[in-house]
Amino acid sequence: MSDGLIFNETLYPGVQVSYSCEDILFQDRTEHQDLVLFTNPVFGKVLMLDGITQVTTADEFIYHEMMSHVPLFAHGSARKVLIVGGGDCGLAEEVLKHPAVETLTQVEIDASVVEFSKAHFSDFNAGVVDDPRFELVIADGMAFVAETDRAFDVVIVDSTDPHGPGAILFSEEFYRAVHRCLTPGGILVTQNGVPFLQRDELVTSVARFTRIFKDAAAYIAAIPTYFGGHMALGWATDNADLRETPVAVLRDRFSAAGFQTRYYTPDVHAAAFALPRFILDAVEDGRANA
Numbered sequence: 115m116s117d118g119l120i121f122n123e124t125l126y127p128g129v130q131v132s133y134s135c136e137d138i139l140f141q142d143r144t145e146h147q148d149l150v151l152f153t154n155p156v157f158g159k160v161l162m163l164d165g166i167t168q169v170t171t172a173d174e175f176i177y178h179e180m181m182s183h184v185p186l187f188a189h190g191s192a193r194k195v196l197i198v199g200g201g202d203c204g205l206a207e208e209v210l211k212h213p214a215v216e217t218l219t220q221v222e223i224d225a226s227v228v229e230f231s232k233a234h235f236s237d238f239n240a241g242v243v244d245d246p247r248f249e250l251v252i253a254d255g256m257a258f259v260a261e262t263d264r265a266f267d268v269v270i271v272d273s274t275d276p277h278g279p280g281a282i283l284f285s286e287e288f289y290r291a292v293h294r295c296l297t298p299g300g301i302l303v304t305q306n307g308v309p310f311l312q313r314d315e316l317v318t319s320v321a322r323f324t325r326i327f328k329d330a331a332a333y334i335a336a337i338p339t340y341f342g343g344h345m346a347l348g349w350a351t352d353n354a355d356l357r358e359t360p361v362a363v364l365r366d367r368f369s370a371a372g373f374q375t376r377y378y379t380p381d382v383h384a385a386a387f388a389l390p391r392f393i394l395d396a397v398e399d400g401r402a403n404a
């Protein structure tokens with residue numbers, strides 16, 4: 115028991131999010147980042163990397179469902195999926211629920227995150243590493259997409275924020291390399307911050323998407339531990355129709371997939387692209403500044 119220990123997230127100057135700590139389950143300075151896993155009475159197990167909240171057992175389902183089921187049900191026939199980052203493997207677990215997915219390749223820079231996630235996050239990543247469709251590559255996502263000769267129908271960037279090893283995953287160079295290894299009409303989805311506090315991150319990503327893809331957009335989800343309101347998920351594809359896949363089609367695909375969710379529904383999927391005005395303004399600024 116760590117009496118009175120508090121962990122502060124200091125991602126935003128001037129604002130601190132404090133978590134009381136019941137127990138520290140794992141703490142390490144890996145080759146790439148500071149890593150701490152602790153328990154909190156409200157959010158359960160909490161993973162922080164370089165002092166920034168990454169995932170909690172209480173609300174991971176929101177983020178992992180929306181980052182996976184939106185592109186996969188919009189696409190409708192994704193067979194080969196790439197995850198960049200995603201060390202806790204919660205996103206991988208959601209992708210693998212799709213029976214039509216034939217291969218899932220996950221490129222994670224820090225083996226330590228995966229190793230302890232297997233031990234501590236089995237609440238939401240059980241079965242991933244034993245799934246024959248799953249392939250884990252320990253590498254920098256930038257190097258992988260720059261060098262691979264493989265093609266993917268959906269690429270999901272479940273990265274840290276644009277600091278440290280994650281910074282390159284927000285670059286135009288990275289997005290161009292992803293575009294190169296997407297199949298025609300493939301979809302890129304990115305973790306793109308909380309626009310109320312990280313507006314420039316969204317504007318910059320959309321501007322870069324616009325220079326590379328035919329359709330550059332974003333959708334939103336409300337994740338309690340990503341402080342500051344809606345989280346934006348970046349969306350980029352050369353098939354603009356996919357952003358407007360009819361709800362009736364989404365419902366059919368969701369029903370055929372045959373699994374349950376706790377946040378995602380076809381109607382939530384469609385509504386997630388209806389952006390509040392200030393977030394739509396950020397997306398439109400990105401398109402205009404391309």
Ligand code: SAM
Pocket residue numbers: 163167168169177198199200201202221222223224227253254255256272273274275278279280281282283305
């Ligand atoms: N849900 C979290 C969020 O929205 O901030 C992200 C969770 S996941 C733990 C983020 C992962 O990205 C970490 O495991 C980190 O090691 C990985 N990562 C950071 N930079 C990377 C890079 N250049 N290549 C591959 N993985 C990277």
